[in-house]
Amino acid sequence: MIGFILADLRRFKGGALAVVVLIALSLALSVTVTLQERALRLGSARAAEKFDLVVGAAGSETQLALSAVFLQPAPLPLMSGSVLADLASDPRVAFAAPVGFGDSASGHPVVGTTTALIEALSPKLAQGALFAHLGDAVVGSDVGMPIGGQIKPMHGDGESGGPVHTELAYTVRGRMAPTGTAWDRAILVPIRAVWQLHGMHGGGDDHDEDDDDHHPDDEGAQAGDATAAGPVAGAAQDKAPGLADAGGDRDHEGHAHHHHGHVDGNAPIDEHFDAQTPGIPAVLVKPRTIADAYKLRQHYRGDTTLAIFPAEVLTRLYATLGDARSLLLAIAIATQGIVLAAVLMVTIMHVGARQRQIGALRAFGAPRYSVVAIVWGELILLFLLGAVLGVALGYAAARLISGSVAARTAVHMPIEFAPQDLRLLLGFLLASMLISLLPALLALRHSPAQALRA
Amino acid sequence: MLALDIHDLTMRFDGLDAPVLAIDRLHVKAGSRVAVTGASGSGKSTLVHLLTGLERPKAGSIRWGGSDLGRLSTGRRDAFRARNIGLVMQDFHLFPGLSALENVLLPVRLGWRMTPDMRKRALALLDITGIARAGQPVETLSRGEMQRVAVARALLLKPSVIIADEPTASLDRRAGEDVSALLVRLAGEEGATLIVVTHDPALLTRLDRHIHLDGGRIVEDVRGEAAR
Numbered sequence: 001m002i003g004f005i006l007a008d009l010r011r012f013k014g015g016a017l018a019v020v021v022l023i024a025l026s027l028a029l030s031v032t033v034t035l036q037e038r039a040l041r042l043g044s045a046r047a048a049e050k051f052d053l054v055v056g057a058a059g060s061e062t063q064l065a066l067s068a069v070f071l072q073p074a075p076l077p078l079m080s081g082s083v084l085a086d087l088a089s090d091p092r093v094a095f096a097a098p099v100g101f102g103d104s105a106s107g108h109p110v111v112g113t114t115t116a117l118i119e120a121l122s123p124k125l126a127q128g129a130l131f132a133h134l135g136d137a138v139v140g141s142d143v144g145m146p147i148g149g150q151i152k153p154m155h156g157d158g159e160s161g162g163p164v165h166t167e168l169a170y171t172v173r174g175r176m177a178p179t180g181t182a183w184d185r186a187i188l189v190p191i192r193a194v195w196q197l198h199g200m201h202g203g204g205d206d207h208d209e210d211d212d213d214h215h216p217d218d219e220g221a222q223a224g225d226a227t228a229a230g231p232v233a234g235a236a237q238d239k240a241p242g243l244a245d246a247g248g249d250r251d252h253e254g255h256a257h258h259h260h261g262h263v264d265g266n267a268p269i270d271e272h273f274d275a276q277t278p279g280i281p282a283v284l285v286k287p288r289t290i291a292d293a294y295k296l297r298q299h300y301r302g303d304t305t306l307a308i309f310p311a312e313v314l315t316r317l318y319a320t321l322g323d324a325r326s327l328l329l330a331i332a333i334a335t336q337g338i339v340l341a342a343v344l345m346v347t348i349m350h351v352g353a354r355q356r357q358i359g360a361l362r363a364f365g366a367p368r369y370s371v372v373a374i375v376w377g378e379l380i381l382l383f384l385l386g387a388v389l390g391v392a393l394g395y396a397a398a399r400l401i402s403g404s405v406a407a408r409t410a411v412h413m414p415i416e417f418a419p420q421d422l423r424l425l426l427g428f429l430l431a432s433m434l435i436s437l438l439p440a441l442l443a444l445r446h447s448p449a450q451a452l453r454a
Numbered sequence: 455m456l457a458l459d460i461h462d463l464t465m466r467f468d469g470l471d472a473p474v475l476a477i478d479r480l481h482v483k484a485g486s487r488v489a490v491t492g493a494s495g496s497g498k499s500t501l502v503h504l505l506t507g508l509e510r511p512k513a514g515s516i517r518w519g520g521s522d523l524g525r526l527s528t529g530r531r532d533a534f535r536a537r538n539i540g541l542v543m544q545d546f547h548l549f550p551g552l553s554a555l556e557n558v559l560l561p562v563r564l565g566w567r568m569t570p571d572m573r574k575r576a577l578a579l580l581d582i583t584g585i586a587r588a589g590q591p592v593e594t595l596s597r598g599e600m601q602r603v604a605v606a607r608a609l610l611l612k613p614s615v616i617i618a619d620e621p622t623a624s625l626d627r628r629a630g631e632d633v634s635a636l637l638v639r640l641a642g643e644e645g646a647t648l649i650v651v652t653h654d655p656a657l658l659t660r661l662d663r664h665i666h667l668d669g670g671r672i673v674e675d676v677r678g679e680a681a682r
Binding site for chain 2: 011360362364365370
């Protein structure tokens, strides 16, 4: 029986192959949609799980979550540094780490923070040590810079070609273990170095001196500029780079002026923050208990600050994405329906053209059920091959997409099969089994005598 | 070995006034070798289909031994044919992509009646019919060889009846001679009743009863020496 089926399929190689490819492609579409949506959800849930609570200046919750979790460059408003000081001394907080965005080096975001965050992200460093001086840096696992290497931070996200900070070059001291998050691509430096590099010493000592010099262009509203802008959110967020260019050494077209302080790279870091602390876009908070997390969120939801659970914000975001997935999946399943119909049509025509052979089989003693089994078996074999190929193709495509996302953002998007995928696949196979019965039964419609006479 | 008895058989097709086949009475002794001749449209093919149970008679009876084909369901006629009738057709109906041996065994395999003995018998039959390599793909054989494979297939289950429809018509003279000799010899050795539709004079001389059909009726029935 199997031998006959295989010999038969070999005779109709081209057609059989076309049918298999058709089935495979339609199935691959659903597989990719399903896997990729799950990867996105799992990947970002894992990326977010390190950050229980994020506190930032009042603004967009989604933007705050995306910036903190995915390091997405965006103009975040600043909040008063005193928030950090309060959080740091709050008994409900295990640790509170400021994050300051704005600079980049070789396409990697340079993030100002404290050693507490590094220890949270990577309890054991893969290489080297934490930073101890203002000029030290710890890089994420995906940053291809050697220990001891020099990093010249550049203002902006690197794509818009901001000026290079010449006052300070960081030295790579350590490398974090892989975290599967966007932080793998980040260069972490002491927050105070970032402040000083941008002339922010806290207390609002030097800004708003020469508004004439200010270019209110859109470039000025970039994340970097916003970060560097000023200590108090209210003072800075609308006209972000309202800083005097004290050195007078830079006045790039289209760029706001920066106050460039002098930074002593060998000065020890100071991770105690008080009310004089300069403004920051966000503080990552690790509450001691779940109850504390909710209390803290409640406490920092106010007129000037915003507190979010990134995981919750992302879940809400993916609820919207889930609708998109349903739509895509519906399209993919409709495609499968069309393919099934096409395969059905091809097979019915094929069976019609083979009436003679089928009649002969019966004339020479093959029972009717084996004729049905042959036609059915051939189709099922094609469907199975198509299914295997389709799942493999879909998996490969999802891996490819995840790979390119990981290369771009360092967010690890795991491609995993789940038990409900099996249900989907079994449903497809069951449908194909039922549908294949039709041409199989049609094969019996003509009497073998008619078939032989033709 | 089965005897054939036909009574009051008429076969009509829709839209035709005259019956395609009308045989009041025909008896064929078990083990005899009968030729059926007649012009195109004389009802030969219909007779073959009725005798093999591929079609059910609309009126009258066709009995092989004790089995009345008209009273059997399609499935049971299929089963009867598979068990009792070896069929050889003008254009072989071998299945390309399979070897000679696989072709001989195909009906048995598809009927789930395969046994090791069956394989031995198939090889022996291929040997007898002069197929040197049983594993050779059937589409690479000559036409004469193809028909000999078909003969081996027809004989595999030791059928009581062998029915051949123009078995030599698509072969050249020599291959036709070989197949004719083989068919008649093996039917004799196996003790099967042989009914052959043919116009091949060389084959006709090997058969000892000639039935001539015209317009669906038996117009001539010659036996014994006279037939040759």
